[in-house]
Amino acid sequence: MAEQTEIRTAPPAAAPPSRPAKPDSAVIRDALGVGVAVGLSGFAFGVTSAGAGLGLLQTCALSLLVFTGASQFALVGALAAGGNPFTAAAGAFFLGARNAFYGLRLSAVLGYRARIRPLAAHWIIDETSAVALAQPDRRTARLGFTVTGLTLYTLWNLTTLVGALGAGALGDTDAWGLDAAAPAVFVALLAPMLKDGVERAAAGLAVVLVMVTLPLLPTGVPVLVSALAAPAVLLVQGRRERAGAARRGAGRAAAAAAPSAPRDTTAGPRDAAGEDRA
Amino acid sequence: MTVWIAIAVTAAGCYLVKYLGLSAPAGVLERPLVKRLAALLPVALLAALTAQQTFGDGPHLVLDAKAAGVAAAAVALALRAPFLLVIGVAVAVTAGVRALGG
Numbered sequence: 230m231a232e233q234t235e236i237r238t239a240p241p242a243a244a245p246p247s248r249p250a251k252p253d254s255a256v257i258r259d260a261l262g263v264g265v266a267v268g269l270s271g272f273a274f275g276v277t278s279a280g281a282g283l284g285l286l287q288t289c290a291l292s293l294l295v296f297t298g299a300s301q302f303a304l305v306g307a308l309a310a311g312g313n314p315f316t317a318a319a320g321a322f323f324l325g326a327r328n329a330f331y332g333l334r335l336s337a338v339l340g341y342r343a344r345i346r347p348l349a350a351h352w353i354i355d356e357t358s359a360v361a362l363a364q365p366d367r368r369t370a371r372l373g374f375t376v377t378g379l380t381l382y383t384l385w386n387l388t389t390l391v392g393a394l395g396a397g398a399l400g401d402t403d404a405w406g407l408d409a410a411a412p413a414v415f416v417a418l419l420a421p422m423l424k425d426g427v428e429r430a431a432a433g434l435a436v437v438l439v440m441v442t443l444p445l446l447p448t449g450v451p452v453l454v455s456a457l458a459a460p461a462v463l464l465v466q467g468r469r470e471r472a473g474a475a476r477r478g479a480g481r482a483a484a485a486a487a488p489s490a491p492r493d494t495t496a497g498p499r500d501a502a503g504e505d506r507a
Numbered sequence: 508m509t510v511w512i513a514i515a516v517t518a519a520g521c522y523l524v525k526y527l528g529l530s531a532p533a534g535v536l537e538r539p540l541v542k543r544l545a546a547l548l549p550v551a552l553l554a555a556l557t558a559q560q561t562f563g564d565g566p567h568l569v570l571d572a573k574a575a576g577v578a579a580a581a582v583a584l585a586l587r588a589p590f591l592l593v594i595g596v597a598v599a600v601t602a603g604v605r606a607l608g609g
Contacts, residue, residue, distance in 0.1 A: 287511065304513060310563070314510070314516065320556075323552055325520065327546070329527055333537075335528075346526070346529050350526040351525065353525040353528065353529060404606075405602050406572070406573075406576055406599060406603070406605060407598055409576035409598050410597065412556070413597030414594060417584060419557060422546075422553070432551065432554035435550075435554040440562065444568070448566070451555070452556060452559060456555070458555075462547065
């Protein structure tokens with residue numbers, strides 16, 4: 230879950246002073262820093278999940294088997310609200326889909342054999358990807374991935390257990406303000422993603438969509454509807470870029486727009502449509 | 508039972524996307540539009556989830572202590588507080604406002 234933290238923690242690792250040969254101890258230190266900080270936040274998940282009415286076994290099964298925090302928080306939130314299990318799972322799944330793209334980048338960097346891949350796959354989350362991708366070579370990338378994965382997986386599951394057990398002792402978790410943990414996790418994950426106009430437009434439009442549809446649609450569906458903000462913003466942005474390109478003149482723009490448009494997120498999107506709506 | 512179904516479906520789905528990413532031949536998911544959609548989808552979902560869990564009470568919209576807690580978390584984030592502290596601030600402020608009768 231805490232997929233944010235590593236993004237903040239990664240830069241030190243990303244700019245290693247000793248580029249060619251980074252000492253193992255430095256890799257391990259980076260990996261432990263991320264693994265411990267984020268691993269401990271499993272406590273918040275354990276408490277939230279138990280507070281949402283999930284049993285101890287169910288809560289621990291989620292951390293053991295799903296092991297991607299934002300999806301776990303989203304799922305228990307949707308279930309607590311009384312959502313249909315498939316709608317709830319869909320929201321969690323879409324959030325987890327980004328891990329496929331980490332895997333894609335990691336497969337070249339880590340170069341694991343087919344036999345190892347099914348095991349390594351389970352640990353592919355924001356934090357492990359950030360640490361592994363920040364290393365200068367394959368050996369240190371594997372070391373960073375393994376140490377982060379092992380630390381985070383162990384701690385996340387232990388603290389999930391402690392949180393779920395502790396929730397019972399706390400009694401009314403709302404009185405302790407623990408129902409604010411999940412939205413705070415989401416904000417912390419979201420903040421570093423709001424880099425420019427396109428992201429902000431998508432976020433703003435998603436908020437509007439979920440607030441408008443919340444009273445109207447069955448539980449869990451509003452969040453899925455809000456996901457449409459992503460293709461909608463891309464569509465508007467694409468139209469603007471095409472219109473801009475056409476205005477600038479066919480020949481030069483046609484050649485430039487196709488390959489560069491998708492990469493250049495700051496070109497047209499700065500004035501992206503959603504911004505005023507948001 | 509419903510909960511277990513949701514857990515099983517989520518676990519299977521989330522594992523599958525991780526494994527597919529790691530095993531897919533390079534280039535399959537490399538199309539610019541696919542990558543941009545993949546980057547933007549979590550943004551939309553996280554924003555919606557934040558709003559829903561902050562202001563949603565079942566099908567109703569409410570403004571209560573949780574909003575103060577999440578706002579405090581946003582301030583902590585702006586001040587570059589570490590992840591755990593951000594969550595701690597949200598929880599503490601929410602509990603505090605509630606204790607004061609908010």
